[in-house]
Amino acid sequence: MSSQPRDKTDEMVATVSAPGNRSFLSRKSKTFWMLLVAGIVLLIVAIGLGIGLGVGLSGGSGDDSGDGDGGGGSSTPLPPSNNTNATAGEYWKPASGTSWQIVLQNPPTDTSLNVSVYDIDLFDNNASTISTLHAQNRKVICYFSAGSYEPNRPDSSQFAESDYGKELKGWPGEHWLNTNSTNVRTIMSARLALASSKGCDGVDPDNVDGYDNDSGFTLSPSTAVDFLNFLAIAAHGYNMSIGLKNAGAIVNATVGFLQWEVNEQCVQYQECDLFRPFVETGKPVFHIEYPDSAPSISSSARNSVCDDAEAHGFSTVLKEMDLNDWVEDC
Template sequence: MRRPSLLVTLLALLLAACTTAPGPDTKDTGGTKSPSADRWRPTPGTDWQWQLSGRLDTSVDVPVYDIDAFEHPKETVTALHRDGRKVICYLSTGAWEDFRPDAGDFPKRVLGRGNGWEGERWLDIRRTDVLEPLMAERLDMCRDKGFDAVEPDNMDGYRNRTGFPLTAADQLRYNRLIARLAHERGLSVGLKNDLDQIPELVGDFDFAVNEQCAQYGECARLTPFIEADKAVFHVEYELSTDRFCADSRRLELSSLLKRYELDAWRQAC
């Protein structure tokens, strides 16, 4: 037999590498490969419960629960899964919270003005060198507890007085970073508020979470998610259901009336 030329050998090796290497939709979870292409993708009209305070009420008969990442152990997520629920991991990715166990890991130079909630300050999202590993650890926690998705909060700092000269480009870059980190871990990810950047970001996120779009006449701006067959999980706090539910049904939003403390109480459209 003739020995293959060096060029042929190199081409064969390259082809073998291309066919065996994991693709971009594959994540490494400690020895097992799980394609992120199989991640959960909620569709328009999916009912949900959002509870971030008080004793968790697991009796609400809905297919989706959105609960705090730090406050609930893996066992809670497992129990919700046994009941047939998908579970969203609530995290603040754009603001620092002094009551979180990892609060001391955030250097003072990335902490800005308060965001209106006690103990919280905006983050300098330009400093991805600092924030990326911190957010990766938080998303590792969500994955390791078995969550199906993540709701990253405070994703529109550039529209607020943060103490930093943040731009729309800074926000797009950071939001896409969070989406990528979630997807690398097999987690779905929702775009929280940030209505102005929906056209640029709808392709990067699997669903949306919105507060008070009806009160401010903005719900139609979430239509790109619905048109992409992606759920919009929506809450109002100050309007009665008869003032927004008809529009929510027309727009196919998954709408609730909640109290600001986001305890178990809810009224669904």
């Protein structure tokens, strides 16, 4: 799971070349031609600035950092998806404000926390871990990366080289997936079947925001929504819930058929308003912030997160980047 700060950069470069050799000009016409050339240069500069400003105002922001991205992404929201097949079925529907803990570094070693939900790794935990949590009256969300290739997963050999593209920055060996690939979707279907067989109540599919990164593929918010429709239909068919991970650009399009949002660092990046549609429809935003000083957090650092007005009503936890057992909630 990638959990690094984003690198969003818009660049604008303008270069104007000076006129060439003008030694052929006659003494009588030199002033006229100098004025004419000066006018042309000014016109070129004006056009260049106009184009540059247009790029600066409308250009999207890329992100190679994976999870650490709150996922603002595209500026124009997609309309809500109307695929009724993605909502069919009987499955767990948690309420806004549901308490939670997330442990992905290893199987949780302390399950005594007074929380309702554990988000744990699909592959690193066996069915007995999940049944133990169920016996403690907890619901279990199973994490897996739906949008990236990880080299050390049990099913990694099933991906074709054409299925994965550029590497996730900061995560050697992990590559963005072509989520439109039939083979990729077949593998994800098998992962959902595995989650069901282990007793997971829901799934947390990560890295669905390849459209907002330099993935090596032609991905877009629309293809991401299509992929999530595919995952939701399959998950709901197993009576499992499913949520959105970051990907703020597609909240509006997916809030109707997904059961929660898992967001990282929206306070840090001042974009929690993107995820409010979930709480406004009674669904939880499972929210994580990574204070630099964790696990030693000052009262002021804690309050800056927990008192953030835009994150009011979110299920906020403070974690270390490696998502081990340590947690502090608001």
